Amino acid sequence: MKQLKVLIDNIDANTGIKNNILPAVRRIELILESRFPDLDIDYYPSYFVDKIEGKWIYPVVISSLGYMHWLFQYQAGGIPAEIHQNDIFSLIPKKVKQSYDKGNGIILIFIFEPFPMNSSIENFKDIIESSPVYKNIRICTLHYINSPNFIIGTCNNYSLDNYSTKGRKHKAKYLVEESNRRFCCFLMNYQESEERKKLLLFFKKSDMLSRGFITAKNKGKEITQDKSNLIFDDLDIEDTLNKVSLNIIPEGDFNSLGIPYISEKICRCFKYKKPFIFLGRQGTLKYLHDIGYKTFDPIINETYDNIENPNKRLMQIFREINRLINNDSFDARMEQLQNICEYNHNLYNKITDETNKRLYKDITNE
């Protein structure tokens, strides 16, 4: 098994690993263990970086993109060392920086949120690529960026199968009796965004709460009220997806005009071969096509992806859900989408394999 040697600044004697540089909700060891299930991971105190034989990684997790612009500076043309007083190198331990300068390791940055509206990926890419000092920085994002510094896909097996980093995973024995449900929709923190609340209300008003496996925090009682017993608080993702023919994805960032991205919610559908309807940034399905994935038009009417106005897009999505779920030939139609799902599944695996091959060359030891 290939070995991944990971530098950690602070391994607390009682609580274990603390994230490097930035505090983040997502714990680095869970991210690494799920992102690299096929690697033997060893953790080393950063101070002993010079004792490590072979390559190392210094992982940094960024949840809030507010930090992003602090970490990198435009440095084309070779910039003297003092510039690093203001970028990521001013934050990492001195010995790690010294070893990095010798080309011994990679700083691996995970960014779990999409780039916000008005940010230019091209500009960011240019900052990183044009600065020789950032040569050994790798950034895992939700965006597909064609650059040696960027790694496709932050999402990992762990968040594919779990909602949170708390290790919650329910084996849903209670799903055995629920054979009449056609779709699933993992809403969870529905209070976070307006369109999720509207979606839950739509399910309730159109009598769909019992037609799908829907989860919402506290069973969405504020909205579902006397019908809250029809939905779920938490469900095992794999079990649930395997019992339905369609996944309705409330991605978030619905009103944002930013660049599309691919999160774990879509990847789950690739992994478990499920068609989906997507409530997210406009143009995401087109973005998927550009990368090479297929979507489900005409069996699913995907004109919603072209509608810029969020309200109109949402209404169109509701209409399409209604049309599909209440159609007598729902099962047959979903069956017709299996070839596409199979294709997406294979492409997803191929992209993942190729990405890992490239990344592992830089970061692993035999």
Place this chain on the structure above:
Amino acid sequence: MTETIKVLIDNIDPDKGVLGNIIKTDHTHYALQSIFPNKTANVEYHASGSLHYIGKLDKYVYPIIMHNLTYINFMFAVGDSDYDVIALLPKEVKKAYFKNKVTVLIVIFEPLGGTHTSIDIKTFVKMIENNPRYNNLLFLTLHYIDSPNFLFINILQDLMQDWGPLDGESIRYDRLENYDNRRFCCFLMNHAETEERDWLLKFFISNDLINKGFISATNDKLFFNHLDIVDTLNKSAINIIPEGNFERKLDHFMSEKVYRCFINKKPFVYLGQHQSLKYMRSLGYKTFSPIINEDYDEMENDKLRFIEVCRQIKILANKPIEEFKNDMRKLEEICEHNYKLFVSTQNAAIPKLISRLTE
């Protein structure tokens, strides 16, 4: 093949490195270097917290380095306890300790029983030996203690040739090239620490002995300030050892000051605890009577002992040079014996310690 000792450290600061377990000293790394000198073992540091992520545990050492013995009585109990050293271990370390995967290595650099609140060594050893909870505790001290929980090994190896880390300051040694050999040397250094060292300095001055020996003392222009230990011993015939603990009445101990004489094959006059020479002889070493009159060792009264030590120094310093040289030649065999015994004892003890910590 060099054995690897996997050492658990609670706090490895990304910039400062290894900090002390439980007792917050920054001396841990130096201490371990001193215990395993010259690559006798490969010391490999691991964060204690990394035990969370290890499936199959190896054998680890959890070092606790102590100087100030005020702590010692707080750390042990007669039975199970929530208030002893084991209770202070991080959770995962404690779990591994009870699975026999961790040896807690307690290194104590000062003689045991140093304060009036301390219990005597025999009681202390009994307390450790009789409590199964402490099966995986191993002590390294300055005392020879016959117990499975104690090993006798020179833990002050780093001070044998140097003064050790003095808060990171680099020492500029006084140069000795322009000095002829002198009869004796005496490293007093922190002479202000103890009364008998101050008396000794006054004795050197009042008896006009300053130029007969290489004498060092901090912040005193009459004497050398910093002397390189090995160079100085090589230019001297005899070492006068101001050990400290002069008035101590408890169990005897061995320190780096005596070991330096063994390794550099020097005879010595010992200004220390009553019957220390007798203790050395009980360990197999030889001392220098009758060439040096060692009656002082039997004098229980500290002041009389001090006076007798000074009297012997004066005799040695003022003896006709040929007689002095002849006497020193007669002591070479004893020095050779002590050297061999010290080296063989160390050579036997280190592998024993390593196997105890790794198997």
